[in-house]
Each structure stands twice: as C-alpha cells, then as structure tokens.
Amino acid sequence: xxxxxxxxxxxxxxxxxxxGGRFKRYAQVGTSMSGVAARMxxxxxxGLKGDKSRQAGELKAALGGLKGPLMKVAQILSTIPDAVPExxxxxxxxxxxxAPHMGWPFVKRRMSAELGPDWxxxxxxxxxxxxxxxxxxxxxxxxxxxxxxxALKLQYPDMASVVEADLxxxxxxxxxxxxxxxxxxxxxxxxxxxxxxxxxxDYDREARNMRLYRYMLREEGGVHLPExxxxxxxxxxxxxxxxxGTPLLDQKGAPQEQRNxxxxxxxxxxxxxxxxxxxxxxxxxxGNYQVRADGTSINLLDFGAIRVFRPTFVHGVLELxxxxxxxxxxxxxHAYESWGFTNLTHEVVDVLNLWAGFLYAPLxxxxxxxxxxxxxxxxxxxxxxxxxxxxxxVGGVRIPREFVLMDRAALGLGSVFLxxxxxxxxxxxxWELVKDFDVEVLAQRQAEALAQAGLTTDADHxxxxxx
Numbered sequence: 001x002x003x004x005x006x007x008x009x010x011x012x013x014x015x016x017x018x019x020g021g022r023f024k025r026y027a028q029v030g031t032s033m034s035g036v037a038a039r040m041x042x043x044x045x046x047g048l049k050g051d052k053s054r055q056a057g058e059l060k061a062a063l064g065g066l067k068g069p070l071m072k073v074a075q076i077l078s079t080i081p082d083a084v085p086e087x088x089x090x091x092x093x094x095x096x097x098x099a100p101h102m103g104w105p106f107v108k109r110r111m112s113a114e115l116g117p118d119w120x121x122x123x124x125x126x127x128x129x130x131x132x133x134x135x136x137x138x139x140x141x142x143x144x145x146x147x148x149x150x151a152l153k154l155q156y157p158d159m160a161s162v163v164e165a166d167l168x169x170x171x172x173x174x175x176x177x178x179x180x181x182x183x184x185x186x187x188x189x190x191x192x193x194x195x196x197x198x199x200x201x202d203y204d205r206e207a208r209n210m211r212l213y214r215y216m217l218r219e220e221g222g223v224h225l226p227e228x229x230x231x232x233x234x235x236x237x238x239x240x241x242x243x244x245g246t247p248l249l250d251q252k253g254a255p256q257e258q259r260n261x262x263x264x265x266x267x268x269x270x271x272x273x274x275x276x277x278x279x280x281x282x283x284x285x286x287g288n289y290q291v292r293a294d295g296t297s298i299n300l301l302d303f304g305a306i307r308v309f310r311p312t313f314v315h316g317v318l319e320l321x322x323x324x325x326x327x328x329x330x331x332x333x334h335a336y337e338s339w340g341f342t343n344l345t346h347e348v349v350d351v352l353n354l355w356a357g358f359l360y361a362p363l364x365x366x367x368x369x370x371x372x373x374x375x376x377x378x379x380x381x382x383x384x385x386x387x388x389x390x391x392x393x394v395g396g397v398r399i400p401r402e403f404v405l406m407d408r409a410a411l412g413l414g415s416v417f418l419x420x421x422x423x424x425x426x427x428x429x430x431w432e433l434v435k436d437f438d439v440e441v442l443a444q445r446q447a448e449a450l451a452q453a454g455l456t457t458d459a460d461h462x463x464x465x466x467x
Contacts (some may be wrong), residue, residue, distance in 0.1 A: 101130040101138055102156065110154050114237040122232065126152075134287070136200060136304070141242065149242040150229060159201055167194050183391040185398035188340075192401035195463050196282065200304035203238040205455075205466050209303035210240065212453035213281070216273045222265035222297040243299040245290025249419060254295065256423065261296035263422030267429055269300050270413055275318075275433045278309045278446045282405030284412030307405045308450070310461045311443040312338055317406070318434055324353065324360050332356075340400025347394035351387055358383040359410050362426035371417040371426070380411050401462070 107128065111119045120126060123142045130138040137155040144150055156162075170193065174186045199205055207228040217223050224243060232239035251259060266289065273279040281288075283305040290299040316338030323332035333344055336352060344352075358380065362371050391397055450456060454467045 101133050104128045106157075107140065107154065110157070111237070114154075114234045115232065123150075132287070134302075137236075142239075144229070144232070148229070150232070151226065151240050151242045152232070153203065153238040153240075155201070155203065155236040163197050163201060167197065170194075183388065183396040185396060187398060188401040189399060189404055191462070192404045196305050196307070196405070199306075199464060202235055202466070203233065204235045205464065206238055206304050207233055207240075208453045208455050208466060209306045209464075212279065212306070212449055212455060213273065213300065213303060215449055215452045216277050216279065217269065217300075220265075220268050220272060222261070223269040224292060224297060224299050226299075226301065243290065243292075243301070245292050245299040248286060248289055248291055248298075248416065251291055251295070252419060252421075256421075258295050259420045260422050260424045262291060262298065263417050263420055263424060264429065265296065265298045266413060266416065267426075269298060270409060271430075271433055274309075275314065275437065276442065276445060277449050278311050278314045278442055279449070280307045280309065280405055280409050281305070282307050282409055284409055284416065286416070305405065306464065308446070308455075308457050308461055308464050309402060311439045311446060313340075313402055313461075314442060315437075315439045318437055320356055321360055321363060321434075324357060325364055340402050342398065345394065348391075348397055351390040351394060352397070354390065355383060355387045359414075363430045364427065366425065366427045368423055368425045370421065370423055371414050380414065 107130075115122060122145065124145050124147065125143045127141040129140075131141050131151070132139040136159055137153050140152045140154065142150045142152050167190070171190055174190055178185065178187075207230065210225065210228050214225050214227065217225065226240035226243055229239035229241070248262070251262060254262075269289070270281055270284070273281070281300070281303070283302060285302075288300070288302045290301070291297075292299060316335045319331060319338065320335035322328070323335055329346075329349065332353060333349055336344055336349065341348075341352070362369060456465045456467055457463065458465065
C-alpha cells in the first residue's frame with residue numbers, strides 16, 4: 001500500500017536491527033530481569049524460599065516502565081493458561097499498552113524521513129499532539145488536502161532493534177518458566193510470537209491486512225473499518241481514514257438489548273473472518289474497538305496482529321466442537337492433533353477437554369446465556385488453575401504455536417462479553433456461521449481474499465507475506 005517513491009528508499013541506519021540498538025535495549029531490560037531470574041533460580045535450585053508474588057511485582061516493574069513489544073508480549077502471556085506462573089500472569093495482565101507520547105521535534109523528524117522535507121504541504125492540517133500512543137508507535141489526527149479526516153500511525157524509531165532485543169528477553173522468560181514448572185512446554189510459542197511481532201513492524205503489510213479485513217467483512221453492517229491511504233503511507237507510517245467512536249466499556253450501563261447487539265457485532269467481526277476465511281484478528285485489546293454513534297455497531301482497529309491459519313486447522317476447531325458435543329474421544333484426539341498437539345495420552349486428552357469444555361460451553365448450549373455463568377474472577381483463570389494442576393499430574397503438554405492467538409482471541413473476547421454482561425444465544429450465532437462449513441470452500445475463499453489484499457502465506461501458514 002505504500003507509495004513506490006517512499007518504499008524504494010532504503011531504511012535509515014537508525015531504523016535497522018542494529019547491534020547498538022539491541023545493546024541499548026538489553027541495558028534497559030536486563031538489570032531488572034536478571035534480578036528476578038536470579039531469585040527464581042535460587043528458589044528452584046538452592047532450595048531458597050521465594051515470594052512469587054513479590055517476584056511478580058518486580059517483573060511487572062521491570063516491564064511496565066518500557067514502551068514497546070515486550071509489554072505487548074507480557075499481555076499475550078497473561079492470557080495463555082499458565083504460560084507463566086499464576087502470580088506473574090496476574091501482574092502482567094495489569095500492564096497497559098500505552099507509552100508516553102513523543103514530542104513534536106520527534107514527530108517532525110519522523111514525518112520528514114517518511115514523506116520528505118515538504119511533508120506538511122501534503123496535509124490541510126496536522127495535529128502536533130498525538131491522539132493515542134501504543135507499543136510500537138503513536139497516532140496523530142490530520143486532514144488531507146482533499147478534506148478526508150485521517151489517522152496517521154507513526155512508528156517509534158529503532159523498533160527493529162527493540163523487537164529483536166525483547167525477543168531474546170522473552171526466551172529467558174520461557175526458559176525460567178520451563179525450569180520452574182515443566183508441565184507447560186512453551187518451546188513453540190517463541191517462534192509464533194516472534195513472527196507476529198516482526199510482522200507488526202511492517203505498516204505496509206498492516207495496510208494490506210486492513211484491505212483483507214475490509215474485503216472479508218464487506219457485508220457486515222455492524223462492523224466498520226478504516227480505509228488505508230497508500231499515497232501517504234510507508235513501511236513505518238500508516239495513513240488511514242479516521243473513525244469516530246467511544247470506548248466499549250462506556251456501554252456497561254446501556255440497556256441489555258443494546259449490549260447484546262454490541263456483543264453480536266463483535267462476535268461477527270472476529271469469527272466471520274475465521275470460519276469463512278481462516279483468518280483471526282489476534283489482538284482483542286479494548287483499544288482496538290470502539291462503539292459508533294448508533295450504540296450497536298463497532299469500529300474495528302489495528303491490523304498488525306493478524307494470523308492466517310491452514311484450512312485444516314479451522315476444520316480441527318470445528319471437529320473439536322462436534323467431539324465435545326457428542327462426547328467422542330477419538331474425534332477429540334484427531335482435532336487436537338490437527339491443532340498441533342502431539343503425544344496425546346488419554347489422561348492428557350481429558351485435561352485438554354477441561355479447557356476446551358470451558359471455551360466451547362456457550363456454543364454448546366442452545367439458549368440465551370451469559371458468556372460465563374459458573375466461574376467468577378478473571379475470565380478463564382479458575383479453569384486454567386485446574387488444568388494446570390491436572391497437567392502436572394499427567395506429565396505436561398507442549399503448546400503448539402497455532403494455539404497462541406486463537407486462545408488470546410477467545411479469552412479476550414470472552415472478557416469483553418463478560419464486561420458487557422451480554423446475554424444472548426451464542427450457539428445460534430455460532431451455528432449460523434458454521435452450518436455449511438466446507439474446508440475446500442474455505443481454502444478457495446482464503447486464496448481469493450489474500451490475493452485481493454496482495455498477501456500470501458508461507459508453506460506452513462506461519463507467516464503472512466506481502467506479494
């Protein structure tokens with residue numbers, strides 16, 4: 001989607017994955033992380049009595065003072081059952097993906113680097129103060145010369161180096177977890193998170209993702225998306241049309257019918273792409289959707305964390321639904337294998353079914369209900385505790401990489417539905433999407449949609465690539 005005149009310009013030295021940039025990042029994170037690591041190692045190997053709650057607070061302090069991808073990784077880990085100890089998950093879940101706004105001198109330099117020294121002449125107006133800031137960049141309001149209201153997402157400098165340094169720190173976190181508790185093998189999670197974070201650095205790819213979602217949701221009246229503006233975009237600057245909306249949680253006191261309609265719109269926004277095209281929006285962060293003036297439709301934002309799955313994986317998700325509905329163990333085993341789970345004993349399948357039964361429960365009951373009728377507290381945390389205990393007893397499991405964004409989307413959306421106290425027939429919404437499912441039709445749809453957006457996948461569907 002970027003202007004050829006801009007994409008042909010080689011990256012500036014400060015933008016490359018530089019050794020100096022990585023060293024600087026290591027210095028930011030390493031001291032605090034090494035202290036936590038040493039205390040965990042002492043508890044594990046020297047028999048020292050540790051306070052995991054205190055260590056969790058230290059880890060939160062080490063990560064929470066940083067902008068950038070490590071904070072986003074922390075949020076992802078907090079949603080995967082026991083990818084890190086419970087005390088750590090509780091602290092990491094409180095981190096907010098907001099960074100201090102960068103000042104006007106920074107913005108001028110960045111805009112000049114992306115659009116040239118006369119960049120201000122390309123806008124009718126440009127607001128100096130950022131409207132929002134997140135982990136990889138910040139957003140400014142602007143008005144194009146043709147009068148269109150725009151949102152300009154401008155990437156922070158040296159983010160490639162930051163990402164690579166943070167990914168090395170993530171390896172340390174996973175290594176510590178495996179030593180602390182081997183019942184959850186997170187070996188494959190690092191590769192998945194690394195691929196997604198590196199993709200998020202490419203705003204041209206994000207623009208194509210936006211085009212992909214506009215195509216897949218073109219018939220959904222309850223979901224609205226921005227439109228990319230290619231002539232004002234580069235790989236580190238994404239221009240798109242501005243959408244007006246209010247925070248979703250402002251609707252917690254709205255009438256039940258309105259809250260149900262919002263939940264319906266959000267369900268369609270996430271799962272029409274998945275069940276019809278094998279694509280998931282993997283970042284159900286509260287800042288990534290807004291409520292429009294009508295009170296029932298939503299704006300869907302931020303298309304950096306998009307995952308394209310093998311059609312057979314989507315079929316496996318449906319197979320697991322049928323296996324749970326029919327209490328068919330053999331079918332469940334086949335479904336888990338299509339997800340990427342291996343070495344499945346009867347005991348491990350029983351434990352996995354505990355977690356799957358929790359996630360699928362609203363879809364299995366053909367009646368209006370709350371998303372979570374039997375478990376309080378953080379959505380899924382009580383069940384995750386039970387699953388973790390059972391996995392320790394049966395010898396553990398290796399989490400496949402495809403699990404990461406699927407689980408995050410399910411838990412993230414479930415938490416939003418819980419906040420809204422939506423009371424609807426989830427089974428009917430789900431069945432309307434999947435009743436005519438055909439894996440070959442999905443594969444054809446997926447290929448057509450990716451071609452429309454100028455995207456392809458690698459052989460294993462691990463990475464989305466620009467054509």
